[in-house]
Amino acid sequence: MATIYEVSKLAGVSLATVSRVTNKNAKVSDTTRKKVEDAMVTLNYRPNSIAQSLASNRTNSIGIMVSALNGPFFGQMMAGIEQELRAAGKHVIITTGHSNENDEKEGIDFLLSRNCDALIVHIEALDDQYLQELCKGNTPIYFMSRTIEGLQSNCINLDNEYGGYLAAKAVIEQGHKNIAYISGPLFKPDAKERLQGYKRALKEYNIPFNTDLYFEGDFKETGGREGTQLFLKKETPFSALVCANDEMAAGAMTYAREHNISLPKDLSIIGFDNIIFSRYIYPKLTTICNPVFEMGQMAAKLALKNVYQHNKLKIKHSFKPSLVTRDSIHNIID
Amino acid sequence: MATIYEVSKLAGVSLATVSRVTNKNAKVSDTTRKKVEDAMVTLNYRPNSIAQSLASNRTNSIGIMVSALNGPFFGQMMAGIEQELRAAGKHVIITTGHSNENDEKEGIDFLLSRNCDALIVHIEALDDQYLQELCKGNTPIYFMSRTIEGLQSNCINLDNEYGGYLAAKAVIEQGHKNIAYISGPLFKPDAKERLQGYKRALKEYNIPFNTDLYFEGDFKETGGREGTQLFLKKETPFSALVCANDEMAAGAMTYAREHNISLPKDLSIIGFDNIIFSRYIYPKLTTICNPVFEMGQMAAKLALKNVYQHNKLKIKHSFKPSLVTRDSIHNIID
DNA sequence: TAGTGAAATGAAAGCGCTTTCATTCTTGGT
DNA sequence: ACCAAGAATGAAAGCGCTTTCATTTCACTA
Structure with missing residues (x-):
């Protein structure tokens, strides 16, 4: 795998310049940009995302915890989250909490240990106090289907x-x-x-x-x-x-x-x-x-907005359920 | 967040020694181990997994691609994979392929770009030739519900x-x-x-x-x-x-x-x-x-065995389906 | 043509860890 | 009490990138 160093050598520029073109976050003259891009192509260069993470202190990944991976409910939720995050180029790391305190705690620790930039979790067993404590850490945590005293702005929930x-x-x-x-x-x-x-x-x-x-x-x-x-x-x-x-x-x-x-x-x-x-x-x-799919999407947007400054996103914290009439209710009025 | 450096200073040992006790992969005398462990506790030290990944060239994460996250079938599959990998301390990164060529390609690239140690994928659209090519890369790829010419040992499938x-x-x-x-x-x-x-x-x-x-x-x-x-x-x-x-x-x-x-x-x-x-x-x-849950577990085991040298694991590449008799077939043999 | 400020670039210091290799300590045998 | 061999430890060089700060280049103006 080619490294940034080889690219810089081939292009005849410094590491810093190569980094600038990969990140598009600083001016590079058109001619040098071209040189660098050419070098990247000929070397088939792909930035090493782990190295990027270490240097920039950002992993571009978001941890998800749900109670279970099977089950239609969580499937929809994850689908919503994943769709949105993927479109934004963020990786999704999953864990399960199995609706019990211990697994939920460990699951969160596990995600945190991977330096996720944020967490989106569906917590069922842990109590508010524990979660409030958790939120004092450096990693923002967003909650699905839950309202937590003092953390309303981190919650997406259904009425x-x-x-x-x-x-x-x-x-x-x-x-x-x-x-x-x-x-x-x-x-x-x-x-x-x-x-x-x-x-x-x-x-x-x-x-x-x-x-x-x-x-x-x-x-x-x-x-x-x-x-x-x-x-x-x-x-x-x-x-x-x-x-x-x-x-x-x-x-x-x-x-x-x-x-x-x-x-x-x-x-x-x-x-x-x-x-x-x-x-x-x-x-x-x-x-x-x-509407758990939409709620998943919204949680993802919330994270994108707060963590990655996608400022245009509009956030809705509470969703209204609605009646879906099919055939299982019998009318017994007279 | 405390770093390994602070731990080493507090414990009065070198970085290398601290690293040894976190990784348990080299002898450390009981007394120094104790000193280091104490220092870790008082500093609430957690190794930075990104730094570990960069230095060791191993991310302890495995990428998964399925066609969709909702849907009962994939739910079971992911549950099996996740359970097994989690127990082994490996992170699970997910992506969806939506049963179409383009998304499948991009999904795989996306996972690869995160330096996963291995991939477990359920590919539906990409053809054997593409996959064979893919497997020439450095990242091992394992396939669910598929048999690919020349890559049988990377496949777990149902008959x-x-x-x-x-x-x-x-x-x-x-x-x-x-x-x-x-x-x-x-x-x-x-x-x-x-x-x-x-x-x-x-x-x-x-x-x-x-x-x-x-x-x-x-x-x-x-x-x-x-x-x-x-x-x-x-x-x-x-x-x-x-x-x-x-x-x-x-x-x-x-x-x-x-x-x-x-x-x-x-x-x-x-x-x-x-x-x-x-x-x-x-x-x-x-x-x-x-038995897709079990197949998921088996795919995870296959990865653990090959990538992380969990050598005791027994691998079964092919699963037999069986009849589940319930009520939807009517006997018409008078 | 010299001088100026802005734009473009480069040098180098990290990010927090692993790992090799060299060094120092321990043992136990004599 | 002494030495060799093995065990434990440390020094230091990376891993591949970002980012700050200093330096160079450039396009203009006077």
Whole structure:
């Protein structure tokens, strides 16, 4: 691999000049620029980015942490982030946090140890205090789907409360009054907020919140199955089920169908997130759109703006969910 | 951030000694090791990995390229790769190739420009010749789901032909004779091989391959829909549909159901890949298991073994698919 | 044609580490 | 108590680049 030194020798100029032409950040006369570029071509020169990083104290890479790499939700998020960063020539380094404190801590350390210029993370287990402490370090950290006291400008999030509200409203307005709810793990802010919104809608329509029809699931298929099983065992009747995400809704549907409940006639189900697969499920799942791809893009833009001075970028910190009506809610008004 | 120099001063030893204790690759007496470790702790020293990379000519990072980050298939693959590499302390840099030549080329260049120690890629568009050329470079490149002439030892792949064979056999053995097939894009080796296996099974059972019941899809939901639509328009009757992946199977199911075809009674469908969602689909999809997570792990191991001398690792280059029986195939042997 | 300020270029000091090679310390055998 | 051989340590030269600051060149003006 040719080095900058060889280029400078061949072009008959100094290292500094070669560096100037590769970085386009200082004036170089047209004639010398030409000489240098020619030398680069004949030597097939590629700057060594590691050396550049060391000298300039900038790695042009951004670390990403998500809970898991499989799973449709994070896939969309990463896709949004990657698309934007790649277009800006920034490398993306990934790590997983597995929704637990220890892995999240280690994952962040791991990214930091690689001298990322910034981090974009989806943290589920670590608490605000730890994150606030973390942000006192030199590497800027941006948070997906989270609001942290005092760090709002580093956060990109969905209005989950409103989403929960929308979901509840969607079933209520189809005439449902006996509604079950399967939540995500309440230590996750997303889950907590969705539940709050759900409760707000109930209150607004004067429907009591029935703890018999509440279950805290795991945001996975299993949670949907378990919750449905539990509800079915109890005698409390219910005609609708609000699930805090689509995967649990899918699990609930599968379980219900296995127990001869006809969908959506006997049980209306609504999900949350609008993951790709929600429209393949039968009946096609009515759900709340979580624009996670766009949020990923936005987080990337936030980083680009703050870290690399892409000043023209407009940042939006909060996204609104919306209802996606499909076939899984049955209208029971008279 | 403390540097190695400060540590060496505080510990009263030379830079070289500090380096030795961080790298554990040369003898250091217990007493000096202790001194150095203490100094590291009091200074909260973390080696600068960029400087390490420059000096040692090793970045401890591996570049990954997949076609897309969303999508269940690649999610599993990345998860397998990441898990293994992370455990070995290697960073994972990701890029997408979008199944087209240009993006794939640029993606690889992008990874190479970051001085990755190795690449693990899932290439769909670039041809063997280009890849052979690429492998003459200094960075080892490993290929997922692909066999390249002369580079077999760099490839980890699934026996797709056998998978296609299995899929066909699964429907044939339930009594189906009129079978439709929706393929993936034939420029993708996976798609081509699956089709070959399918044809082999037909021949084995003396069932003619009917081009009226063949469609080349896009490996996405759309392809499944379009293929089904096409078949339904023609008069050729068929009782079973083999899809070259699960997403197309899901699309086919959705379309069929929209047109009042009762599943699986009127139409048996089998998919391929066994993506997470295949069991949520209704009827639960019978499919061919593609152990892509394990293959991802294996690709990572291959890299670890060859690049970082993890010599104990056992490498398996070819994986066998297997049938996952669920509910989407109807037995019509009276 | 000399003088001026701005533009272009070069010299050299790092960036924080690894690694080779030379030097100094330890041992243990006698 | 002495020496050789091996173990532990240190000095210093890079790794390939950026960037500051000094110097040279240039285009004008007077």
